[in-house]
Structure formats: C-alpha cells, structure tokens
Amino acid sequence: MSRPGSDPSPGSSSQGSNTKGGSETVVQPGPTSCQDSSGKDVACSNPDLGVWSNTDQCYWKLADPQKAPPPGKTVSDGAWYQCAGNPTSSNDPFQRVGIASSTQVWLDKPPAGVTQMTPGLAAVELLKRFVFQPIPIGIVPKPDAGSKGSVGLPVWLWVQGPSQQNFGPWAQSATIGGVAISGTAKVTSIDWDLGDGSTITCFSQGTPYQESFGVTPSPDCGHIYSRMSTDQPGGKYTVTARANWTFTWQAAGQTGTNTTSVQSQTQIAIGEMQTVIIS
The missing domain is CATH 2.60.40.10 (Immunoglobulins)
Incomplete structure (x- = not known):
C-alpha cells in the first residue's frame, strides 16, 4: 500500500497557511466523488470520523489525544492520524471490521484532506x-x-x-x-x-x-x-x-x-x- 493519503482523491488541493510562531501547509479537502472498494458512494466527510480517502478506503483525521511520538521522532516531525472505514482486502494492514474500528498511524505529513494542527x-x-x-x-x-x-x-x-x-x-x-x-x-x-x-x-x-x-x-x-x-x-x-x-x-x-x-x-x-x- 502506498503511504496513507499520498494519492489524493479527485479535486483535492493544497494551500499555505501562515501563522505567527510558525507556518505549515494545510491541505484542504475537495473530493468530488467518494466511493468504497465495492464502488458504493460514501460521504466524503464525516464530522466524527474525518475525511474519506478513495486510495486508503478509510476516513482520516488527526488523533486526539496524541500518543508519544515513535522512537526517533518528535512532535515537530509529524503527528498520529486515525484511519477508520470499511473493510478492505485481507492483505491490507489497515483492514478493520466495521466502520467503528480504527487504526492510528504516525505520519510526517497529513493525509490529503486532513488539516495539520500546527501550534499557530x-x-x-x-x-x-x-x-x-x-x-x-x-x-x-x-x-x-x-x-x-x-x-x-x-x-x-x-x-x-x-x-x-x-x-x-x-x-x-x-x-x-x-x-x-x-x-x-x-x-x-x-x-x-x-x-x-x-x-x-x-x-x-x-x-x-x-x-x-x-x-x-x-x-x-x-x-x-x-x-x-x-x-x-x-x-x-x-x-x-x-x-x-x-x-x-x-x-x-x-x-x-x-x-x-x-x-x-x-x-x-x-x-x-x-x-x-x-x-
């Protein structure tokens, strides 16, 4: 599987966000068509689960609260993100049973459609x-x-x-x-x-x-x-x-x-x- 969120859904874009005390890229959601692996339409965003990724077949959001960074990483390097969605193939490391289950993954950059919560x-x-x-x-x-x-x-x-x-x-x-x-x-x-x-x-x-x-x-x-x-x-x-x-x-x-x-x-x-x- 490619890096989660590395292949943005159609229509996604990015723009810079400048804030005092630091600035980072904030990726804005904009998918025009969201589907699960069976071709069924799903909501492109969910207020509780986050933003849908056609590539990863799950909803992504910033995990809150955040766990301690993995070995060799700091809070300045990235963040933990939560992936929740429909089951995919058995070989998929993000396989889960039902929409309520989820997996947290450390990423240096946010998935497409997920706003990186910077200090600013x-x-x-x-x-x-x-x-x-x-x-x-x-x-x-x-x-x-x-x-x-x-x-x-x-x-x-x-x-x-x-x-x-x-x-x-x-x-x-x-x-x-x-x-x-x-x-x-x-x-x-x-x-x-x-x-x-x-x-x-x-x-x-x-x-x-x-x-x-x-x-x-x-x-x-x-x-x-x-x-x-x-x-x-x-x-x-x-x-x-x-x-x-x-x-x-x-x-x-x-x-x-x-x-x-x-x-x-x-x-x-x-x-x-x-x-x-x-x-």
Whole structure:
C-alpha cells in the first residue's frame, strides 16, 4: 500500500497557511466523488470520523489525544492520524471490521484532506475559548438621565470594575488536536470614539473620577468637548470604547500573538457652560 493519503482523491488541493510562531501547509479537502472498494458512494466527510480517502478506503483525521511520538521522532516531525472505514482486502494492514474500528498511524505529513494542527492553528482554536465581555464604561459626566456635561470641562474615561473577562489578564491551557498550548489574553489599549469626530487611545484602564478631583483633567484618559451635543441623535454624543485584546501563546517550543477587539457604548449629553454672577 502506498503511504496513507499520498494519492489524493479527485479535486483535492493544497494551500499555505501562515501563522505567527510558525507556518505549515494545510491541505484542504475537495473530493468530488467518494466511493468504497465495492464502488458504493460514501460521504466524503464525516464530522466524527474525518475525511474519506478513495486510495486508503478509510476516513482520516488527526488523533486526539496524541500518543508519544515513535522512537526517533518528535512532535515537530509529524503527528498520529486515525484511519477508520470499511473493510478492505485481507492483505491490507489497515483492514478493520466495521466502520467503528480504527487504526492510528504516525505520519510526517497529513493525509490529503486532513488539516495539520500546527501550534499557530491551535492558538486560533484556544483563542475561541475566551469569551471576552465588553468593558463596563466609566465616564463623567454620567450617562444618567438628567445628567449633562459642559463644553470646555474635562471628561473622564475609565473601565468600571475591570475583571478577568472584560480586561484581563486571563490565562488558559488546553491540548487541541494533540498540541499542548497555553496562552494569556489581556487588554493592551482602548480606542475611545467620543462621537464628535475625536478618537483617543488609552493604554491603561483609566482613573475613576471622584468628586474631590473637581474640574481637573484625567491624568491618563480624558477628553474635552468643544461643542454641544444638541445636534446629535437624542441630543447626546455616542461614546464607543473598543478594547483591544492581545493574546500571547506558547506551544511546542513556539510562541506567537493574536489580537481581537470588543466594543461597548454609552451616551452623554454636553451643554453650554453656565456662568454664575454673584453680586
């Protein structure tokens, strides 16, 4: 028998996949006709068993969990793959009884149609397990009904109640497709769109405002409006905070970073500064 998956099914193709921390070829499935040894049509892919190979007469997928590499091999050389399918000839080393049985084989390259789980791809999958929450926006003037700021007075911006899920740091570890990976995610900057055409970037969670601060500007994250919000929908500026997350991971001696962002919004009213004359 030829090397498993060495003769791709009709229509299969390959393309490169570049990820930080390493890149490897990812073979994409694309068979147009899948048949067993008797000529009977079979599904070209199965969510539990993998991708069908006309050549090897079985469904291939990456084994999970992965066993230790065979003697003389390392996790960087290849991976264990599982072959499950219909019985073939008695001389076939992959002969099995029924579709539920399977055989694991070490391969330096993935069979046609099977995605090689690289550290970079495992990082993408691990990042999906982080369910980031929008930051609770702390802002003065307050967005409460009846509350209004004034043109020329400082606006304070901060993260109200930072947590693991909305600001980080947040660490997770897992074994995905046989790749042991760990990573930490945290917000590294926040882009504030103030609704008046101004956008500022703050690299901290900001400082919560206290009444004792008076009309002093925020020391690390603030804004001053130069015009009222009366021409805005509802008479208020829409303030949008985009929290930019950086995910740093380590796997199989490689490291890399991935990024994503989460938005939250609030609205504030800005009016004219009132002058009080004391006689």
